[in-house]
Each structure stands twice: as structure tokens, then as C-alpha cells.
Amino acid sequence: MVTRRQVDVVVVGAGMAGMCASLAALEEHARVITLEKGSRCGGSMTLSSGLIWTFRDRSQLHQQIPDGNPVLQDLVLDNLWQGLAWLEGHGVALEEEREFMGHGRGRAAGAAHLAEVLADRVRALGGEIALETPLDTLLYEDGAVRGVRTCGPGGAPPISRPGPLYWRLVASRAILSCWCAT
Numbered sequence: 747m748v749t750r751r752q753v754d755v756v757v758v759g760a761g762m763a764g765m766c767a768s769l770a771a772l773e774e775h776a777r778v779i780t781l782e783k784g785s786r787c788g789g790s791m792t793l794s795s796g797l798i799w800t801f802r803d804r805s806q807l808h809q810q811i812p813d814g815n816p817v818l819q820d821l822v823l824d825n826l827w828q829g830l831a832w833l834e835g836h837g838v839a840l841e842e843e844r845e846f847m848g849h850g851r852g853r854a855a856g857a858a859h860l861a862e863v864l865a866d867r868v869r870a871l872g873g874e875i876a877l878e879t880p881l882d883t884l885l886y887e888d889g890a891v892r893g894v895r896t897c898g899p900g901g902a903p904p905i906s907r908p909g910p911l912y913w914r915l916v917a918s919r920a921i922l923s924c925w926c927a928t
């Protein structure tokens with residue numbers, strides 16, 4: 747069975763990028779659904795020390811990561827501190843600014859705390875986070891991606907069970923992919 751749903755924004759992946767993207771869209775009063783294939787939010791950030799940092803300056807950044815996209819690199823460098831203030835505004839408790847191994851500076855938050863606060867904020871602003879709901883297929887219309895089909899909610903149904911449940915999500919404003927296919 748396929749259930750059709752209409753939202754403004756579909757975010758795929760509830761890692762750090764996906765939850766920040768969801769929050770930003772909710773701030774713009776969009777109807778947002780965040781799809782996460784796993785059973786919890788936070789992605790690889792939950793394995794990290796939670797230090798959000800960037801390099802000291804452009805030349806060091808471009809030298810250390812020569813194959814990176816310079817436009818994106820500059821965006822991070824120029825906006826990190828503003829972004830950290832935005833996270834604090836959403837209730838994330840950040841430690842004092844500190845040095846990172848001679849490369850640059852940043853501020854840390856406990857990884858579990860960060861994941862929990864962001865997920866709570868997404869839900870508090872009316873967003874929906876669908877866990878165990880992986881993106882299955884992109885839906886095209888007139889050559890553009892207009893929606894997605896998911897396996898689930900609740901994960902792909904067992905092969906033995908007939909009549910699989912799927913969501914067909916149509917997005918009127920944007921579909922944001924916040925995961926890497928590896």
C-alpha cells in the first residue's frame with residue numbers, strides 16, 4: 747500500500763546536516779518531514795567528540811584540504827561562529843571556544859546532547875522525524891525531482907509480508923539530501 751503525503755520540504759538524513767536543514771526550513775514556516783533510515787538521530791556526529799570547528803584562515807584551510815570545494819570551504823570559515831550562535835539560540839549548550847590541535851578553533855557540545863536538542867527542537871517547531879524510514883526512490887515529474895518514495899515508515903517490510911507499506915512524499919518547495927551514498 748502506498749500512502750501519498752504532501753509537504754513543503756523533505757529532508758533525507760537526520761544527521762547534523764539534516765537536522766540543521768530541517769530546523770532552518772521550519773524557521774521559514776515550511777511543513778517539513780525528515781527521513782532517517784536508522785533508529786536514532788545524529789548520524790556520524792554521535793560517534794564524534796562534538797567539537798564544531800574550522801581552520802584559522804583561508805590559506806591554511808585550502809592548503810590542508812586542497813581538493814575541497816573552495817566555495818563551501820569559505821562558507822564554513824565565514825559562517826561558523828554565526829552558526830554556533832544559531833545552535834545556542836536553539837538551546838544547544840556549547841563549551842567555551844578552544845584550540846583544535848593547532849589547526850583552528852571551535853566549540854564543543856556533547857554529541858548525545860546535540861542530537862537530542864536538535865531533534866527536540868525540530869519536533870517542537872512542528873517538524874516530523876520519521877525514523878527507520880529510508881529513502882527508496884526519487885520521484886520525477888517533467889524532468890525534475892518532485893518527491894520521494896520511502897521504505898516504511900518503520901523500515902522495509904519483511905519479504906514474507908505481502909502488501910508493503912510505502913510513503914509517497916510530494917514536496918512543494920524542496921528536497922534536501924543530507925547524506926552521502928557510500
Ligand SMILES: Cc1cc2nc3c(=O)[nH]c(=O)nc-3n(C[C@H](O)[C@H](O)[C@H](O)COP(=O)(O)OP(=O)(O)OC[C@H]3O[C@@H](n4cnc5c(N)ncnc54)[C@H](O)[C@@H]3O)c2cc1C
Binds near residue numbers: 783787789793794
Ligand atoms: C569518529 C568520528 C569523529 C569525528 N569527529 C569530529 C569532530 O570532532 N569534529 C567535527 O567537526 N567532525 C567530526 N567528525 C565528522 C562529523 O561527525 C561529520 O562530518 C558530520 O557528523 C556529518 O554529518 P552529516 O549530517 O553531513 O552526515 P551523517 O552524519 O552521515 O548523516 C547522514 C544521515 O543520513 C542517514 N541516511 C543515509 N542513507 C539514508 C537513506 N537512504 N534514507 C534516509 N536516511 C539515510 C544516515 O543514517 C545518517 O543519520 C567525526 C566523524 C567520526 C566518524
